[in-house]
Amino acid sequence: MLDEHSGKLKMVYAALSMAVCMEIDGNSIWIGTNSGLFRYNMLHNSAEQMFAAGGVSLTGTISALKLDPSKNLWIGSGSGRIYLYNNSSSQIEFLKTADHKDGLDGG
Known part of the structure; x- marks a missing residue:
């Protein structure tokens, strides 16, 4: 995070030292x-x-995040899976596609 007083970046939470992507x-x-x-x-x-939902872990690398106009968060994983955080229900659900059993083809 940018420290406004010093103009330098600082660690905000040590457990999250390696971020792949972020969305404010x-x-x-x-x-x-x-x-x-x-x-x-x-x-x-x-x-x-x-x-x-149901306490299922979001497996592997989370490689893409995007908020839509309704403040729902679209979540992309390195394995090609897409999840959606529903702002109204505060739940994350796995979105299945018509073409692939467990997610989108990453190739």
Whole structure:
């Protein structure tokens, strides 16, 4: 995070030292890592790992994050899977495609 006083970048949460992608959402930063998805709360300097519905882990690297106009978060994984964080229900669901049993073809 940029320290406004010194103009230097500083570590905000040591457990999240390797971010692959990030998306800012108000006072939160969504962070995709090689170990899944995290939501960092800037006001409380805390982070939580996020899980899909039923406590299912988001497997592997989270490689893409994008908020849509309704504040839903679209989540892409390195394995080609797509998840959606539904802002209304606060749930993450795996989106199955018509073409592939477990996700999109990464190739």
